[in-house]
Amino acid sequence: MNSRFALLFLSLAVFAGSALSWQPQATQLRVKYERFTLPNGLEVILHEDHSIPTVSVNVWYHVGSANEKPGRTGFAHLFEHIMFEGSGNVPEGKFDEWLEAAGGDNNATTSSDRTDYFENAPSNALELMLFLEADRMGHLLDSMGPSKVDGQRDVVKNERRQSYENRPYGMSSIAIDEHLYPANHPYHWPTIGSMEDLTAASYDDVVQFFKTYYVPNNASMVIAGDLNPKTTKELVTKWFADVPSGKPVLPIDVPVAYLTDQTRLVMEDKVQLPRLYLAWLSPASLTPGDAQLDVLANVLAGGKNSRLYKRLVYDMQIAQDVSAGQSSSALSSSFQIVATARAGHTLEELRKVIMEEIARLKNETPSAREVQRVINEYEASFLDRLENIGGKAAQLNAYFSLTGDPDYFNEDLSRYTSLSPDDIRAVADTYLRDNGMVILSVVPEGKKELAVQVKEGGK
Amino acid sequence: MKRPMTMSARRNVALQAVLLIVALLGFASAGSYAYQKGDTPKQPKLGPPPVLKLAPIQHFTLSNGLSVTMIEKHEVPLVQIELIVRAGSVADPSGKSGLSSVTASMMEEGAGSRNSLEFADAIDYLGASISAYSTTHSSGVILHTPLSKLDSALVLFGDVVLRPQFPAAELERDRKERLTSLAQRHDQPPAIASVLTSKVLYGDHHPYGIPSSGNEQSLRAMSVEDLRAFHQSYFRPGNGYVVISGDITSAEILPKLERLLGHWQGGAVAPPSIPKAEQVQSRQIYLADKPGAAQSEIRIGRIGAQRLTEDFFPLLVFNTILGGAFTSRLNQNLREEHGYSYGAGSYFDFRPTPGPFIAYAAVQTNVTDKALIEFMKELKGMLAPVSDEELTRAKNNLALSYPRDFQSVAEISGQLAGLAMYGLPDDFFNTYIQKVLSVTKEDVRRVASKYLDPEKVAIIIVGDRTLIEQGLAATKIAPIKVLTVDEILGPAPVLDGGK
Numbered sequence: 001m002n003s004r005f006a007l008l009f010l011s012l013a014v015f016a017g018s019a020l021s022w023q024p025q026a027t028q029l030r031v032k033y034e035r036f037t038l039p040n041g042l043e044v045i046l047h048e049d050h051s052i053p054t055v056s057v058n059v060w061y062h063v064g065s066a067n068e069k070p071g072r073t074g075f076a077h078l079f080e081h082i083m084f085e086g087s088g089n090v091p092e093g094k095f096d097e098w099l100e101a102a103g104g105d106n107n108a109t110t111s112s113d114r115t116d117y118f119e120n121a122p123s124n125a126l127e128l129m130l131f132l133e134a135d136r137m138g139h140l141l142d143s144m145g146p147s148k149v150d151g152q153r154d155v156v157k158n159e160r161r162q163s164y165e166n167r168p169y170g171m172s173s174i175a176i177d178e179h180l181y182p183a184n185h186p187y188h189w190p191t192i193g194s195m196e197d198l199t200a201a202s203y204d205d206v207v208q209f210f211k212t213y214y215v216p217n218n219a220s221m222v223i224a225g226d227l228n229p230k231t232t233k234e235l236v237t238k239w240f241a242d243v244p245s246g247k248p249v250l251p252i253d254v255p256v257a258y259l260t261d262q263t264r265l266v267m268e269d270k271v272q273l274p275r276l277y278l279a280w281l282s283p284a285s286l287t288p289g290d291a292q293l294d295v296l297a298n299v300l301a302g303g304k305n306s307r308l309y310k311r312l313v314y315d316m317q318i319a320q321d322v323s324a325g326q327s328s329s330a331l332s333s334s335f336q337i338v339a340t341a342r343a344g345h346t347l348e349e350l351r352k353v354i355m356e357e358i359a360r361l362k363n364e365t366p367s368a369r370e371v372q373r374v375i376n377e378y379e380a381s382f383l384d385r386l387e388n389i390g391g392k393a394a395q396l397n398a399y400f401s402l403t404g405d406p407d408y409f410n411e412d413l414s415r416y417t418s419l420s421p422d423d424i425r426a427v428a429d430t431y432l433r434d435n436g437m438v439i440l441s442v443v444p445e446g447k448k449e450l451a452v453q454v455k456e457g458g459k
Numbered sequence: 460m461k462r463p464m465t466m467s468a469r470r471n472v473a474l475q476a477v478l479l480i481v482a483l484l485g486f487a488s489a490g491s492y493a494y495q496k497g498d499t500p501k502q503p504k505l506g507p508p509p510v511l512k513l514a515p516i517q518h519f520t521l522s523n524g525l526s527v528t529m530i531e532k533h534e535v536p537l538v539q540i541e542l543i544v545r546a547g548s549v550a551d552p553s554g555k556s557g558l559s560s561v562t563a564s565m566m567e568e569g570a571g572s573r574n575s576l577e578f579a580d581a582i583d584y585l586g587a588s589i590s591a592y593s594t595t596h597s598s599g600v601i602l603h604t605p606l607s608k609l610d611s612a613l614v615l616f617g618d619v620v621l622r623p624q625f626p627a628a629e630l631e632r633d634r635k636e637r638l639t640s641l642a643q644r645h646d647q648p649p650a651i652a653s654v655l656t657s658k659v660l661y662g663d664h665h666p667y668g669i670p671s672s673g674n675e676q677s678l679r680a681m682s683v684e685d686l687r688a689f690h691q692s693y694f695r696p697g698n699g700y701v702v703i704s705g706d707i708t709s710a711e712i713l714p715k716l717e718r719l720l721g722h723w724q725g726g727a728v729a730p731p732s733i734p735k736a737e738q739v740q741s742r743q744i745y746l747a748d749k750p751g752a753a754q755s756e757i758r759i760g761r762i763g764a765q766r767l768t769e770d771f772f773p774l775l776v777f778n779t780i781l782g783g784a785f786t787s788r789l790n791q792n793l794r795e796e797h798g799y800s801y802g803a804g805s806y807f808d809f810r811p812t813p814g815p816f817i818a819y820a821a822v823q824t825n826v827t828d829k830a831l832i833e834f835m836k837e838l839k840g841m842l843a844p845v846s847d848e849e850l851t852r853a854k855n856n857l858a859l860s861y862p863r864d865f866q867s868v869a870e871i872s873g874q875l876a877g878l879a880m881y882g883l884p885d886d887f888f889n890t891y892i893q894k895v896l897s898v899t900k901e902d903v904r905r906v907a908s909k910y911l912d913p914e915k916v917a918i919i920i921v922g923d924r925t926l927i928e929q930g931l932a933a934t935k936i937a938p939i940k941v942l943t944v945d946e947i948l949g950p951a952p953v954l955d956g957g958k
Contacts (some may be wrong), residue, residue: 051534052862053509081461089501095796097788101852102505105785122859127503135501157713158754159460162801162821165753168646255476270751272642272951304579314576317632322637328603336644341638343954380586380605386535387867402552409556 023318029382029409033396034229040245041217045396045406047224049389052138055225056120057129060392060401062220063213064113064253065193066186066331069126072236074193075201076155077110081152084108085116088139092148095132102128114329114401120390123226127235130223134239135218140210145202153198160192162439168271169442176279179263179438180334185254187332191427215246218401224393250398257281257332266441266451274318274450275340276347277440278354282335282431285328286402291415293326293335294425297365298374300324300337300357303375307357308337316353330402334429347441348404348453371421378416382409475623478868482528511862516875516885517709523698524722525946528875529586536606538705539711539868542612542620542720543599543876546693550731554680557673561633561681562689566571566591566600568629571618575629578615587612589619595671597880598693598809603869606706611713617719620694621899633956637678644953645944648712648749649821655947659745659917660760660815661736667814675952677898683857693727702875704868725788736762739915742937747947748924755827755922756819759834763816764910766809771893773902774807774910779853780903781805781841783820788837793820799830811881816910824923831835831918834935838913845903858895 034046065076086092099106104121119129119139162168173188182187221240223232225336259281283289283295283412301324312319322339339350399408441451479802519527519865549559565588568575582589587604589612600619604612644650648813654670661668701720702713764774775783782789782805793803803820818838822830878887915925918937920927931939 004683028715049534052509052866054863054866056792084461093786093791099854100784100786100856103508103855103861105863106461110460120863122862123509124506131501131503151795151798155794155801158794158799158823159801159825161753166648166821168643266786271646272640303583304576305583310576313636314632317635320636320643342635343642369584370578373580376584376586380588380608383535383537383605384867387537389866389870 013274014156017255020359026444029413031386031392031407031409033406035406036233037243037395038237040241040243041215042240043400044233045218045220045222045318045400046227046229046232046390047396047406049224050228051357052389053123053226053356054120055126055129055223055227056117056118056388056390057133058116058224058392058397059133060397061115061214062113062213062218062249062401063115063209063308064111065189065191067213068114068186068189068193070247071197072193072201072205073197074191075137075188075197075205075209076115076199077156077193078152078156078198078224079206080108080110080115080117080432082144082148082206083140085138085148086143087136088142089135090132092143095136099125101131101425103177104129104284110191111329112191113219116394116397117125118394126227126232130235130239133216133221134243137216137240138243140214141207141274144203144206149203149206151199153201157195157198160198161447163358164192165353167267169275171267171441172275172277172440174335175265175267176277176282176336176438176440179265179440180259180281181332184255185332186252187257187329200412203308207297208304211246212230215249216240216243217245218249220397222393222397222400224396227388241342245270252331254331256257259433259438261435262437264439264452264454266443266448266454268445268448269401269442271442271444273343274342274347274443274447275338276350276354277438278337278351278444278454279438279440280335280432280436282326282333285330285386286412286415289327289431290328292419292423293333293379293431295324295374295416296346296361296424296427297324297335297352297418298377299370300312300373302377305370307361308339311353311357312339312350314450318342318353319350330422341450346450347443351439355434357431361425362432364448365421365425367422369399371419371424375416375419379413382413385409486716487735491862494658497782498515508859509862511667511865513865513871516878517805519709519713521696521717523696523723525679525699525720525723527701527703527708527716528879529573530875531708532704532790532871533706535707535868536590537549537868538602538604538609538707539607539635539684539703539872540602540616540705540716541599541702541872541876542616542699543635543702543879544695544699545597545730545880546695546728547594547596547697548600548669548831549595549666549733550689550693551666551669551671554677555673555685556669556677556852557637557671558681558685558689559598559613560671560673561637561678563591564591565630565686566619566623566690567626568633569624569626571622572614573618574626575731576623580619581945582612582615585612585615587615589616591619593671595667595814597876599876601872609707613715613719618627620720621723623690625683625690627683628688630681630683630857634678634681637672637673638952638954641672641675641678641948643865644692645824646755646949646950648752650754651749651944651947652758652921654920655745655747655921655942656758656817658947659919660762665691665734665736666731667810675949690768693728695728696720696723697726697729700879702872703877704871705874717775736813739917741915742918743918744920744932744937744939745918746924746928746939747939748941748943749921749927750923752823752923754821754922755830755920755927756821757827757830757834759818759913760917760918761888761912762813762913764809765811765813766810768809768905770909771809773897773920774833775857775904776850776853776898777841777903777906777910779857780849781837784853784856788840789818789834792833792837793822793830796831797822797826797833797834799826803834817954823924827920827922827927828934831920831936832933832934834911838911838916841848841907841911842913844900847900850898850900850903854898856894858892859910879914888947
């Protein structure tokens, strides 16, 4: 075995705990992997799972919308689209055609922090997938031109129309992030970008972006599924070893965002019912407080017995729906509560009840059962995550990029199973501050009176 | 994201595999892509495709005659069990549309000795989930649970199936939620397009033409007695079947199921008769006005085919070429060539009687007319013979991606449910790949001319009339009938405030 290769334990083992009761850390999860680094800096992680004859390749570039320059918002995601338009040895259109002809599928996602490309295909197509990924990592610019940028610019603008502008309440997340983060923080702008900036994106930007961020030393690749580690390593070396490394990509250095007042916003939309958004800044993904806020979100709005659902939707019936969530990102997260008012009710009524429930949580430790119920749901959800090969590949890559340990499943689960009810009270107290939040009211056109009024305590 | 997550009818279709006996010769004769025109020398060649080996399908019958189909799946300690009955929205009595849907959701609102909140707490605390649902032709209850919680979860599952309470207060709550959802649908262009498409294709007197969610009148009139009657009529062992997949052996699960459901009594139920749907006879644009819409939702529809048609496999291949995959003609044209849309496609919704065949896209408002011209071009184009390369790509894509439909216990149960619903033989798996690969160019041409007549299609467009009507008229593709959203959905229900 080559000394560059770290571990050689492959296969998945799940040991379920006692069937009689849920004990903390009853479930032990191990997703075994092998990791090595090519001389050009590409990190490679292999995971064997022979349950179906499929292999998933997941390439994770450490670049997202947080790396964008002012005036070029949305560029990381536009670039993601351009990556499918062909490369030196792959004529335009063939990336998809060849994969489909092999029974494969592919897609990619861009977030503020990373761009994740993946293919799933029968295991005999492993080399094809590696070739396609290596060719665009090494030779994207060999066949790049302004027309490809123009084509995907139009597609992405339509993605924005479809997913934001033509969707009820679709513009809310953009407005909230704009007010949670100051203008110099990269989470201030949306990953989808502005229409204006998408129009401005140029071929030169593509060249520069590719040279800066799409280098093997800024990427990690997980290959999971029905594979032979030895031959897979050989294939990875064959296709990726020649891709030249680039300059190191420096981590984003940005001061932690902190809100010192309450901002109240009102937006009109083509909707029947008003919807209230309460948003706070919260700890980054996998940092202390993050798991507590996940559990808090479910104590507030997960299931019929959650506090806000039970009061607003079940008992009072003044809301059509309520949800809460901690959306975790690498530099910072946001915690949000969203509720839609029934006809005849204002968002101020909803706000009042929600703030009462938050105050109650800050003052009284929640019951052991309501916290344990949420923890049990998290524990079970970890099993679901292990059923899909492509999903496991993405999770291994996510854990690796955030912690350096691809098999962080057990540690991640322990973040939940080790929590006590008072931990949940404590994060409500620390993070859900009245003087550090954004309140957005989205109301039907011409119905501003349904909004939370802007004057009190606002800026 | 590169592409939208669109519904692919193919994923909903009943396709089964236990052992995929891959005919290597079949793939070779279908052509290896490695020698296609336009390939580059660097590109690696593919070896022979792998074989999927699932555990065998097991069949059992409980003492009351309830049939059980199972595939064991031992990688992850999870179990999924589904009880399915042959009655969905097509069984809604006249004037009571939405009844099967309300019955299903109300089965979770109190069951056995537990009220709605107690029931939710019990199942949530286990980290398991129970969901009752209804589709056009079936209703069911799905249990998804960690193996370690199976026994406790089964008790709750049995309560939902056998002993729902249907409390009047919960029905009132559910009614308000549903009436409010009907109002919210006025905000959603894709939902408006969907309702209008079904209505135009099937009319108000065919069950496929009526929204399964019900309407304001039917929801307001629905009573607890209606729900009880629906449950008693259709939730019977003689009208249903159980499918199981998970980390448990049949020897372990069967005695548990026998104790839970073996005493349940009730014979077969005659399936509701479904009128024959009249095929679209002319070309007409139905323009639903949505002032201020940033995009136009386009649907082009005809009556499609029933699931058990002999044309099933040719239609799968035909649709993959037209709009079932990323490289399909519609997506290549409307998205990749013209940039009019984030994604375009098509699907056959295969049902026990012919469901819709629909081509779709959401397009930028100011190119609605141009996009429609391209749609029509692609539909007409399918009447000409397809290329060898397209045919091979579509067939290989369908056949070789098949194992990925069998990853999770939920996916495997879904596959088993489709097998049981249509009475497909266990060897469906063995023949699937062969049948896909044996589809010829002539088959595709034949089903194209049989199912696709571009002169006789319903064209549904939801968009801003003031910006698109003139352009659409100028295309002379079809006469335009303008509708308001209220004409399609009915006026948004108005609720009195509070409880």
